[in-house]
Amino acid sequence: MTWLLDLTPDEWNAVRLSIKVATVAMLFSLPPGILIALLLARGQFWGKTLLNGLVHLPLILPPVVTGYLLLLTFGKRGPAGAFLAEHFGIVFSFRWTGAALACGVMGFPLMVRAIRLSIESVDRKMEAAAGTLGANPLWVFATITLPLILPGLIAGSILAFAKAMGEFGATITFVSNIPNETQTLPSAIYTFTQVPGGDEGALRLTLISIVISMAALVASEVLARRVGRRMDIE
Amino acid sequence: MSVHVDIGHRLGDFAIEARFDSAGRLTALFGPSGSGKTTLINLIAGLIRPEKGCIEVDGRVLVDTAKDVFVPKHRRRIGMVFQDARLFPHMSVAGNLRYGRWFTPPAERYAEMDSVVELLGIGPLLNRRPAKLSGGEKQRVAIGRALLASPKLLLMDEPLASLDEARKAEILPYIERLRDETKIPIVYVSHSVAEVARLASDVVMLAQGKVVATGPTEAVMQRLDLLPAEERGEGGAVLDTRVLRHDEVFGMTVLGSAGGEIRVPRLAVKTGAPVRIRIRARDVMIATEKPTGLSALNILPGTIVAIRPGEGPAVELGIDCNGATVLARITEQSRHALKLRLGGKVFAVVKTVSFDGANTGAGLPFEVDG
Numbered sequence: 001m002t003w004l005l006d007l008t009p010d011e012w013n014a015v016r017l018s019i020k021v022a023t024v025a026m027l028f029s030l031p032p033g034i035l036i037a038l039l040l041a042r043g044q045f046w047g048k049t050l051l052n053g054l055v056h057l058p059l060i061l062p063p064v065v066t067g068y069l070l071l072l073t074f075g076k077r078g079p080a081g082a083f084l085a086e087h088f089g090i091v092f093s094f095r096w097t098g099a100a101l102a103c104g105v106m107g108f109p110l111m112v113r114a115i116r117l118s119i120e121s122v123d124r125k126m127e128a129a130a131g132t133l134g135a136n137p138l139w140v141f142a143t144i145t146l147p148l149i150l151p152g153l154i155a156g157s158i159l160a161f162a163k164a165m166g167e168f169g170a171t172i173t174f175v176s177n178i179p180n181e182t183q184t185l186p187s188a189i190y191t192f193t194q195v196p197g198g199d200e201g202a203l204r205l206t207l208i209s210i211v212i213s214m215a216a217l218v219a220s221e222v223l224a225r226r227v228g229r230r231m232d233i234e
Numbered sequence: 235m236s237v238h239v240d241i242g243h244r245l246g247d248f249a250i251e252a253r254f255d256s257a258g259r260l261t262a263l264f265g266p267s268g269s270g271k272t273t274l275i276n277l278i279a280g281l282i283r284p285e286k287g288c289i290e291v292d293g294r295v296l297v298d299t300a301k302d303v304f305v306p307k308h309r310r311r312i313g314m315v316f317q318d319a320r321l322f323p324h325m326s327v328a329g330n331l332r333y334g335r336w337f338t339p340p341a342e343r344y345a346e347m348d349s350v351v352e353l354l355g356i357g358p359l360l361n362r363r364p365a366k367l368s369g370g371e372k373q374r375v376a377i378g379r380a381l382l383a384s385p386k387l388l389l390m391d392e393p394l395a396s397l398d399e400a401r402k403a404e405i406l407p408y409i410e411r412l413r414d415e416t417k418i419p420i421v422y423v424s425h426s427v428a429e430v431a432r433l434a435s436d437v438v439m440l441a442q443g444k445v446v447a448t449g450p451t452e453a454v455m456q457r458l459d460l461l462p463a464e465e466r467g468e469g470g471a472v473l474d475t476r477v478l479r480h481d482e483v484f485g486m487t488v489l490g491s492a493g494g495e496i497r498v499p500r501l502a503v504k505t506g507a508p509v510r511i512r513i514r515a516r517d518v519m520i521a522t523e524k525p526t527g528l529s530a531l532n533i534l535p536g537t538i539v540a541i542r543p544g545e546g547p548a549v550e551l552g553i554d555c556n557g558a559t560v561l562a563r564i565t566e567q568s569r570h571a572l573k574l575r576l577g578g579k580v581f582a583v584v585k586t587v588s589f590d591g592a593n594t595g596a597g598l599p600f601e602v603d604g
Contacts, residue, residue, distance in 0.1 A: 128281055129320040131307040133383045134337030140308075143333075147324045 011201065013180050014188035015208055021096060021184055022164035025104035026157050029111050033156060037115035058170075059109040067173025070102055074174075098175035099182045103167045107160035114159055118152020119145070151224045158220035162213055185209050235419045237261065237387065241277055241287030241297070250274065250443035258436030260413045260420040262429075262451070265440035266462030271423045274440070275389050278421065279314045280307030291387050308337070313385030313418075317392045319372040321364035327375050328360040334383025345384045353415065354378045354408055370401035374408060381418070388412075390422045394429060402429075403591060409433060410596040427468040431455055431512040432595035456559060458515060458550050459542060466545065470514035471561045474597050477507050486531075486586060493555030493582075497531045498589040508597030515550060517588040518562035521581040522572050532584040534560060538576055541569070553582050560584075 007015070039045075040052055058066050074081040074092045084090040092098035122145055130140045146153075168186035175182040177191060189205045192198035240253040250270040263271045276282045278289055280296065288298040291312065296305045313334070321330050331350070335343065351357050354374045364372060373393050380388060393409075394402045406429075413420060413433065424430050430437060430451065437454040439447040447454050451472050458469040475489035475496060487501040489509055496511065503509060525533065539559065540552030549569050551562045560582045574580065 123320075125316070125318070125320055126322060128307070129314070129316060130322070130333070132279055132281070132310075132312065132314040133334030133379065134308050134311070135333075136306075136308050139337070144322060 063169025067170035103164035107163035114156030262434035313380030
């Protein structure tokens with residue numbers, strides 16, 4: 001089994017980078033994910049169907065198309081990319097931040113769906129009860145709604161994390177495949193398969209990829225069960 | 235303390251058009267299902283916005299559609315106990331109890347944790363989760379949670395409706411204590427004659443979205459004709475009495491009412507304590523002469539002051555017994571045979587054993603004349 005952990009520095013970097021990219025993508029998707037899920041679950045506004053469609057686009061478009069659209073928008077000469085670079089010093093193109101953006105966008109519909117479902121299952125009567133006890137809508141959200149949708153938040157976050165760990169097409173199109181910068185696990189595996197004698201390396205990274213994804217899944221199950229037990233909903 | 239409601243609201247096919255004032259300690263909104271009771275209480279709590287009208291509590295305007303006033307529910311300081319308790323599942327009982335207190339400005343907090351816990355007997359439950367409580371326990375915690383927000387008015391939306399008889403009997407004394415030992419006025423929604431007769435100081439009777447009668451409980455409950463059909467058998471006179479003495483030999487309690495002494499099965503209350511009784515109209519017999527050789531112990535002389543047609547073969551009589559009006563439901567045939575008419579002198583006969591836990595309860599403090 002030692003050969004499994006006997007990774008080259010580049011391979012280690014790919015593992016570390018993948019975890020970093022997936023974590024950042026997950027954390028930064030969470031606040032907008034909750035907001036959009038709330039809008040879709042409870043909002044009554046013109047263009048709701050359009051918003052719903054936009055959120056789901058990354059799920060149905062070929063990842064390469066999503067990546068290319070990101071390149072056009074957030075690339076060096078893209079409108080959003082140029083603006084962010086000039087005013088905030090945030091650069092996406094050919095950086096790990098760009099990989100995180102691509103992974104976040106690809107995982108976003110999965111996260112929103114999970115959170116939206118859990119918001120829709122919240123008993124709004126509980127929120128009304130909290131209101132009669134003096135809590136304003138913001139407090140009601142923080143003390144009642146948020147704790148009640150915690151299982152959905154966990155599920156949505158893990159889905160987004162897992163999606164980010166496996167994201168390939170959009171990432172490679174948007175930020176290319178630069179070792180130590182944008183070469184995540186899937187890109188590294190892809191690189192191995194393109195060179196003669198790369199089979200062993202590809203297998204190693206594949207196994208590591210499976211282990212990380214399984215660990216994330218188990219962690220979410222344990223967390224969700226603990227939250228469920230705490231709440232003890234009949 | 236007063237509640238003033240004058241609103242019009244439409245929900246699909248159902249229109250509610252209600253106007254009432256109440257300054258009572260416990261005002262019951264009473265009527266059959268679908269009469270608009272819950273809508274009305276939700277309007278007072280601020281859970282629904284009325285189409286037109288105004289609502290005032292204690293002189294404070296909460297809603298006035300003409301002036302575009304609508305105080306949101308979290309600023310009304312009106313406590314609500316829901317039929318389904320609605321305890322927060324992610325908090326312990328203690329967490330639920332503390333929730334409203336936290337949002338109450340310190341200067342306006344009058345309810346104390348210890349005294350509310352004691353009043354409702356929920357001390358042993360504090361560390362439990364709501365899912366681990368029985369229906370009756372949940373409802374007591376829900377009452378405590380509403381109280382600890384130090385509300386100016388407490389609304390109770392059929393708090394006993396989803397409980398079985400044993401649980402109801404468990405909670406009723408707590409609601410009586412709440413009514414008698416705290417100063418918070420209560421508006422209580424119910425479709426049960428037994429609950430209303432036992433608890434209410436005032437009644438607002440509703441039917442199909444309209445107020446059909448309001449006033450003190452004794453007066454409104456005289457209107458048997460307004461009772462929901464399924465509750466009609468439970469209808470009867472509500473009398474406020476006081477314990478004169480206990481008869482330990484035969485296990486009875488003698489109550490003093492304006493109409494005379496009334497013997498009921500032994501009550502666990504002190505001599506002198508007020509007791510509210512309900513004498514079901516169907517439990518009352520009428521005699522034109524003072525009966526002898528009769529097992530029934532309560533024989534009240536009186537005068538017929540009302541004769542109303544009842545359901546089927548029945549007529550309903552109102553008998554004024556020295557100021558206390560007793561209702562009797564007898565057949566039209568009996569009325570004919572006994573030649574009963576307004577102003578006639580009769581005796582109302584009630585069996586002691588017709589009283590049970592469902593129609594005797596702690597009375598509101600009051601004065602008996604004579």
